[in-house]
Amino acid sequence: MTEKGPLSPPLLAGSQRAPGEGPPTEDQQNPTPPPGWEADIVAADGGTVHLRPICPDDAEGLNGLMDRSSDQTRYYRFFGPMKRLSDRDLHRFTHVDHDRRVAFVVLLGDQIIGVGRYDRYPDTDDAEVAFLVEDAHQGRGLGSVLLEHLAAAGRERGIKRFVAEVLAQNSKMVRVFRDAGYKAERSYEDGVVHLTFPIQQTEDALAVAYEREQRSESRSIGRLLTPSSVAVVGASNDDGKIGNAVLRHLLDYGFAGPVYPVNPGARHVRGVPAYADIESIPDDVDLAVLAVPADEVAGVLESCRRKRVRGLVVISGGFGEAGPEGRAAERELVAAARASGMRVVGPNCLGIVNTDPEVRLNASLAPMVPGRGRVGFFAQSGALGVALLERARSRGIGLSTFVSAGNRADVSGNDLLQYWATDAGTEVVLLHLESFGNPRKFARLARTVGRTKPVVAVKSGRHVGVTPGLAGTSVAVPEQSVAALFASAGVIRVETVAQLFDVGTLLAHQPLPPGNRVAVVGNSTAIGVLVADAVLEEGLELSHAAPVDIGVRGTADEFRAALQAAVDDDRVDAVVAVFLPPLMAGSQEYGPALREVSVNSAKPIVASFLSTEGIPPELTVPDEQGMPARGSVPSYSTPERAVIALAKATEYARWRRRPVGEQPELPGVDEAAAEVIVHGALAESPGGRELTDDELIGLLATYGVPLLGTRTVTDAEAAVTAAEAVGYPVVLKSTAPWLRHRSDLGGVRLDLPDADAVRAAFTAIPSGDPVIVQEMAAPGVATVVEIVDDPSFGALVSFGLGGVATDLLGDRAYRTLPLTDLDAAELVRSPRAFPLLNGYRGSEPVDLAALEELLLRVARLADDLPEVLRLTLEPVIVGPADPWHGGRSLVVAGGTAVVGPPTARVDPGPRRMRSPV
Numbered sequence: 058m059t060e061k062g063p064l065s066p067p068l069l070a071g072s073q074r075a076p077g078e079g080p081p082t083e084d085q086q087n088p089t090p091p092p093g094w095e096a097d098i099v100a101a102d103g104g105t106v107h108l109r110p111i112c113p114d115d116a117e118g119l120n121g122l123m124d125r126s127s128d129q130t131r132y133y134r135f136f137g138p139m140k141r142l143s144d145r146d147l148h149r150f151t152h153v154d155h156d157r158r159v160a161f162v163v164l165l166g167d168q169i170i171g172v173g174r175y176d177r178y179p180d181t182d183d184a185e186v187a188f189l190v191e192d193a194h195q196g197r198g199l200g201s202v203l204l205e206h207l208a209a210a211g212r213e214r215g216i217k218r219f220v221a222e223v224l225a226q227n228s229k230m231v232r233v234f235r236d237a238g239y240k241a242e243r244s245y246e247d248g249v250v251h252l253t254f255p256i257q258q259t260e261d262a263l264a265v266a267y268e269r270e271q272r273s274e275s276r277s278i279g280r281l282l283t284p285s286s287v288a289v290v291g292a293s294n295d296d297g298k299i300g301n302a303v304l305r306h307l308l309d310y311g312f313a314g315p316v317y318p319v320n321p322g323a324r325h326v327r328g329v330p331a332y333a334d335i336e337s338i339p340d341d342v343d344l345a346v347l348a349v350p351a352d353e354v355a356g357v358l359e360s361c362r363r364k365r366v367r368g369l370v371v372i373s374g375g376f377g378e379a380g381p382e383g384r385a386a387e388r389e390l391v392a393a394a395r396a397s398g399m400r401v402v403g404p405n406c407l408g409i410v411n412t413d414p415e416v417r418l419n420a421s422l423a424p425m426v427p428g429r430g431r432v433g434f435f436a437q438s439g440a441l442g443v444a445l446l447e448r449a450r451s452r453g454i455g456l457s458t459f460v461s462a463g464n465r466a467d468v469s470g471n472d473l474l475q476y477w478a479t480d481a482g483t484e485v486v487l488l489h490l491e492s493f494g495n496p497r498k499f500a501r502l503a504r505t506v507g508r509t510k511p512v513v514a515v516k517s518g519r520h521v522g523v524t525p526g527l528a529g530t531s532v533a534v535p536e537q538s539v540a541a542l543f544a545s546a547g548v549i550r551v552e553t554v555a556q557l558f559d560v561g562t563l564l565a566h567q568p569l570p571p572g573n574r575v576a577v578v579g580n581s582t583a584i585g586v587l588v589a590d591a592v593l594e595e596g597l598e599l600s601h602a603a604p605v606d607i608g609v610r611g612t613a614d615e616f617r618a619a620l621q622a623a624v625d626d627d628r629v630d631a632v633v634a635v636f637l638p639p640l641m642a643g644s645q646e647y648g649p650a651l652r653e654v655s656v657n658s659a660k661p662i663v664a665s666f667l668s669t670e671g672i673p674p675e676l677t678v679p680d681e682q683g684m685p686a687r688g689s690v691p692s693y694s695t696p697e698r699a700v701i702a703l704a705k706a707t708e709y710a711r712w713r714r715r716p717v718g719e720q721p722e723l724p725g726v727d728e729a730a731a732e733v734i735v736h737g738a739l740a741e742s743p744g745g746r747e748l749t750d751d752e753l754i755g756l757l758a759t760y761g762v763p764l765l766g767t768r769t770v771t772d773a774e775a776a777v778t779a780a781e782a783v784g785y786p787v788v789l790k791s792t793a794p795w796l797r798h799r800s801d802l803g804g805v806r807l808d809l810p811d812a813d814a815v816r817a818a819f820t821a822i823p824s825g826d827p828v829i830v831q832e833m834a835a836p837g838v839a840t841v842v843e844i845v846d847d848p849s850f851g852a853l854v855s856f857g858l859g860g861v862a863t864d865l866l867g868d869r870a871y872r873t874l875p876l877t878d879l880d881a882a883e884l885v886r887s888p889r890a891f892p893l894l895n896g897y898r899g900s901e902p903v904d905l906a907a908l909e910e911l912l913l914r915v916a917r918l919a920d921d922l923p924e925v926l927r928l929t930l931e932p933v934i935v936g937p938a939d940p941w942h943g944g945r946s947l948v949v950a951g952g953t954a955v956v957g958p959p960t961a962r963v964d965p966g967p968r969r970m971r972s973p974v
Contacts, residue, residue, distance in 0.1 A: 090155040094210060096969035097395040098163070101198030101269070103276030104367070104398040105970070108206060111160040111172065116147040118162070118169035127192050133227045134189045150174075159210045163190075163199050166362060166397050170194045173203030175211060175219065182217040183253075188230065198269060200233040205266060205967035208256040216256065223250045238262030267501075270968050271475050277400050278468070278476035281368040282411045282458050284343035285314045287420060288335050288366075290357050291348035291373075292318030292326040299372055300348035301327070302422055303408065310419035310426070317342065335360045343367050346408070346420050351375030351383070354390060354404070362397035369394055370420055371403035377464045378405055391467045391973040400472075406463025407442030412456050413482065414682075421461065423447075428684040430455015431484040432565050433477040435470050437491045439463040445489060445554065452558045453672035453691075454565060455684040457482040466973050469494040474502040477510065485564045487557055488514040494971045496538070497851050500546045500873055507547035511564050511709055514548050515557045537855070538847045541871035545880065547712040549705050559670075559702040562691040566672065567661035569710040572630035573597045575703065576623040577604035579635035580611050584665075588633050588696040595704035600629045609637070613646035620654040620662070631703055634664040635696050648675025656688035661706065663691055663699040670694045718877030723914055725761035728921050734759070735924050738956050745926065745957025750792065750829060753954050760918045762911065762930075765948050766832040773819040777812045779830035786810050786833040790951065793824040798931060798951065808833055834948050837936030838894055838903055841869075842911060844919045844928040848960045852919045854912060858890045859932045876916035881909040894935070904938035904946035911947060923959035928952070 090110035098106050123131065123141055131139055142150065153160050153174070160174035171190040178184065186207060190199050208219065219239075223230045225248050234241055234252050238261040241254035287307060291300035300320075304327055307316050318326035321333040332338050335345060335357065345366045347357055351373050361369065376387040387404060394401045402409055408421025412429040419426055423443050427450040434449065434456055436442045442461040449456065457480065460473055470488055477483040486506065493499055503512050516539055543550045551557050575597050577588045585604030592599055605623065607615045616636070623632045634651055655662045656678055664676065670693055672685045680686040693699035734756045738748055748756065750769050757764055768779035769792070780787040789806040791797065796804025806818035819828060839859030846852050854876055857869040870887030872880050885891070885908050896902040911933065919925055930952040938946055 088155060091213070093966075094155075094161075094206070096206070096967070097392075098202050098968060099270075099273040099277050099970060100194075100202075101196070101273050101276070103273060103278075103280045103400075104197070105277070105395040105400060106170070106197075106199070106398065107164045107396045108161055108202065108969075109164070110155060111151055111153060111162050111174070113151045115151050115162055115169060118164075118167075119147060119150060119172065122169045122172065122189065122191055125191050125193070126189065130189070130192055130195075133224055133230070134187070136224065155210075156214050159207065159214070161203055161206055161210075163194075163203065164396065165194070171199045171203065173200070173207055175207050175216070177214075177216060178220075182215065183220055184211055184216045184218075186219045186221050188233075195229065198273065200230065201237065201269060202968060204233060204237055209967045211256055212258070218253055218255050221252045223252065224248060225250055236265065238265035266968055271478060273968075274472050274475040275479055278460075278472050281344060281370070281400060281402060281468070282409060282418065282460075282476070283413070283416050284368070284418065286317065286341060286343050287312060287314065287418070288317040288319055288332075288338060288342045288345045289348065290319040290335060290345055292320050292323075292331065294323060294326055298348070299422065302424075303346050303348055303372060303420060304329075306419045306421060306424060309424075311417045312419070313415060313417050314343075315340065335364050335366070338364070341365070344370065344420065346370045346372060347404075348372045351379075351386065351404075355386075355393070358390065358393055358397075361399065362393070366399060369399055369401045369403075370406065370408055371401060371463075372406060372408060372422065373403075374405040376404045377466065387464060387466045388973040394467070395970065401467040402460060403439075403463040404466060405439055407436070407439040407461030409461070410446075410456065410459040412458070421446075421459075425450060426459070427454055427456045429680075429682050430457060430565065430684055431482065432456050432487055432561055433473065433480065433483040433485070434459045434487045434489075435473045436461045436489040437463075437465060437470070438489065441489070448554065448558055449561075451671060452562055453677070453685045453689070454558060454562055465492075465494060467970075469971065471495060471498050471502055471971075474499070474506050474512070478502070478506045484510055485561060486510055486512045487561045488512065489554070489557065490514055490516045496542055500542050503543075503546035503548050507709075508713060511569075511706075512546075512548050513551060513557060513560050513564070513705075514543065515551050515554055516543075537869070537871045538853060541853050541873050544871075545873045547709065549709045551705065555698075556701065556705075559691075559693060559698055560705045562671065563661065563663060563702045563706055566685055566687060566689040566691060567655070567663070567706075568659055569713070570631040570661050570703070570707045571659075571710070573707050573711070574600040574628060574630045575700075576600045576626065576629040576632050577635065578607075578616075578619045578623050578632060579604060580607050580609055580616070581635065581637050582606050584635045584637065584696060588635055588665075588700060591697045591700035592633070595700055597700070597704055597707060600626065613650045616647050617650035617654060620651060624654060624658045624660055624662070629660065631660055631707070632658075632662045633696065633699055633703065634662060634690070635699075636666075648673065651690055652676050652678060652688070655690045658688075661703065663693065663703055665694070665696045665699045666692045670698075715879060718879030720875060720917075721878055721913065723761065723910075723917055726914070726917065727759040731756055731759040731918065731922060735922050735956050739924060739958075743958075745955065748954040748956060753952055756918075756925075756954065757930075757949065757952070760914045762914055763945055763948050765834055765950050768830045769827050770819075770830055771827050773816045776815050776819045776828060776830050780809070780812070780815045783830065783832040787815065788829075788831045788833055788950075789815065789818045789822060790829040790831065791822050791824055791826055792829060793826040796822070796824060796826075797953075829951075831950065834934040834950050835936055835945075837934040837947075839932035839934055840894075840908065842915055842930040842933055843869075844915060844925065846919075846923075846926040846960055851960075852923075854884065854916050854919070856884050856908075856912060857888050858893060863888070863890055874916055874920050876913060878909065878913065881912040881916070884912055885909055901937045903935045906938065907947035908933075908935055911949075924956045925954060926957045926960070927955040929954075 095109040098108050157177040162169045163171035173188040175184040175186045188200050239254040241252045244251045289304045292304045293300040317338045318329050318331040320331045323331045345361050376383045410426050411418040423446045436445050439461050477486050575592045577585050579585045605619050623629050672689045676690040678686045678688040766783035770776045770779050786808045791804040809815050841857050841859050843855045852874045853871045855869045855871045857863050868888045868890050870884050872884050894903045930949050932950050935947045
């Protein structure tokens with residue numbers, strides 16, 4: 058894959074010199090490239106490579122790349138029969154300033170397999186771009202990756218357009234530019250295609266990058282889960298060794314390909330011929346499972362690199378969980394594996410499972426795994442993994458695939474979401490999470506997957522978290538961030554592992570409820586009432602005034618008829634079946650009756666036998682492998698658990714039916730003026746600071762936020778002048794942080810009707826700080842809108858009612874950015890105190906539309922200006938939608954803002970793998 062550019066004749070953009078001609082270039086020095094330009098990349102085929110800025114030491118590597126490239130590839134690149142690069146060319150190519158001239162190399166191991174660069178035209182915003190990718194690695198999407206990273210670097214350096222010239226017959230390179238998502242202008246002359254395109258990050262370009270990322274990362278996980286051969290390094294005949302267990306489980310489960318034990322001290326392991334090292338295996342090895350001491354892993358990895366193994370599962374412990382030295386070794390392990398084209402599951406993990414009959418992979422420490430099913434399961438904990446798999450098996454949950462990530466040094470839950478997004482064998486995703494690697498990416502992926510496949514997650518550490526790879530170290534977990542992330546992404550959040558399987562069982566075997574109306578059918582009035590209470594407690598509705606009770610003497614036919622009537626009723630969206638088998642003669646007949654109704658029902662049915670959980674045989678519709686199929690009825694040991702699972706599924710179904718929403722156009726937004734204010738503050742204080750009141754008023758005005766007339770004064774007479782300017786009555790507020798919003802401490806003086814009252818109030822306010830004079834707001838309800846920048850999660854928008862009670866109870870709702878119109882509507886209605894805004898006890902409802910628009914404007918500000926780390930608007934006074942005398946229904950009466958260097962809200966950069974933890 059090649060393309061003519063600044064390195065090909067003409068060598069310099071705008072020059073007519075051929076390589077080797079003319080005076081030496083001005084780039085004699087090679088400054089340090091900016092941080093963040095180096096990255097591990099997943100190629101289109103699922104393998105990994107390393108990308109970094111070029112350096113002077115790459116001269117030999119470039120010569121090697123030229124030598125391994127075909128005549129055609131070199132011709133496409135240089136428009137001529139160039140065999141080798143001269144010393145002058147090599148010097149120029151490897152000595153760049155990382156500004157006007159930028160170059161990246163792609164490496165596999167220590168070998169350069171591709172190079173891309175741009176050269177800026179003098180005194181313009183344009184740069185010419187060029188690539189060269191070794192023949193053996195063409196078709197792996199490396200040209201697209203280089204283009205993304207060069208475009209990102211160019212944007213940093215103020216470049217707006219790329220220019221490229223491509224031979225018409227070089228269709229691969231033409232396709233790279235055509236499919237990149239940029240809108241290119243094309244012209245054709247003398248067999249050369251001339252392209253010019255802007256490189257700003259458009260929605261189309263971002264969508265293309267996300268799609269390529271999904272395909273690449275999905276394939277990288279597919280390579281791990283569908284190997285054609287497996288080597289167990291550390292296999293042992295000692296039944297007490299981990300290597301023995303892994304090999305035994307692979308063999309017992311019936312892996313479809315060859316299994317190679319690796320043990321230098323044994324000729325056979327469990328009757329299978331063993332090899333002294335992985336390089337002695339005569340055939341290719343796709344997957345290596347490492348069960349050796351931690352200090353031997355690096356050496357085994359080097360052997361795997363030479364053997365060209367495609368993936369590693371590192372069962373071995375002694376890495377990040379063991380302390381600082383272990384964490385350093387873990388980072389080195391991942392860096393070396395990725396540079397060699399390998400992904401890593403672990404270390405310190407349980408292993409991986411694929412139940413596909415064509416694969417039958419149990420490369421784990423779990424002796425028994427669930428049967429084939431439709432559920433993909435990710436568990437972070439290796440120690441807990443065996444118990445989780447056993448629990449899934451006992452509940453009748455069939456799995457498609459299972460991955461235990463352990464220390465999650467490389468492969469994470471995000472990678473599995475990418476894989477399951479397009480895996481036809483996976484319909485439900487279960488996640489047991491301890492931490493997030495990239496929460497913003499998780500939200501994006503979960504939102505995409507959740508539109509077609511439910512994602513159920515239990516997140517441990519709601520109050521105390523454990524740092525990945527550092528056992529026993531507690532860190533605070535931003536619970537509101539997790540809640541906002543899950544709510545925005547449509548993730549079904551459960552509180553316990555038991556609930557994880559309760560909900561997973563329901564989703565795997567029953568349809569989604571079309572609404573929240575529930576019918577209760579059973580043979581016990583007492584149990585029926587318990588279910589009815591649980592239905593109402595979980596926010597669902599009863600479709601009938603009372604449960605349907607066939608009585609303890611009811612027959613199976615009567616039970617079937619009652620169930621069928623409930624399913625056929627248009628007022629019913631779901632059915633809870635409860636009965637006491639010991640009270641009924643011939644109770645074994647009631648299970649088949651329930652199953653028969655369920656098989657043909659488009660509405661979910663759950664049951665409670667009061668003594669079983671999972672799917673009993675009498676409620677199972679077996680598939681061809683004897684596993685519970687669609688239509689099987691999950692049974693819960695208590696009615697309350699059945700209803701909770703149903704409520705979770707109902708809420709998810711509502712989210713999935715809800716339109717995605719849109720980010721509407723907002724008139725009156727002046728982003729450029731806002732940038733001047735924020736960047737001006739940062740120019741004065743690069744480390745960040747709180748905006749002054751005047752700066753904040755100016756910033757909010759640029760986004761059309763409705764403000765009360767406000768002045769800041771330092772003496773009583775100035776306060777009177779300001780009050781006359783904004784109009785009586787007025788409010789005086791201290792600017793002292795400890796007195797803001799504290800009328801109880803005398804920091805706020807309300808409803809001042811004249812000059813004498815203003816003078817008296819100014820004198821009475823303590824502290825001596827400047828005072829704000831503000832017009833008096835019309836009566837309304839006080840609310841609070843806030844933007845909080847979480848360094849890991851990005852920006853959160855919060856909303857709640859003002860007042861001590863809501864502060865004390867933490868009655869705030871949160872959403873992540875970006876915010877759509879539907880998100881804003883839900884956010885306003887989410888606090889428990891929302892009825893106070895909507896006509897509680899006969900009061901007039903407030904202007905909810907105005908609140909929603911304010912949230913959208915504030916969210917837009919936060920999205921546009923990642924330097925705004927915190928913004929609090931308090932109080933926001935909102936009144937009726939049709940105020941008297943043409944007044945405003947909503948005004949902002951106070952606020953604060955903090956600006957600083959951006960954290961997690963910067964625009965998405967080019968594709969890269971997560972840094973090793």
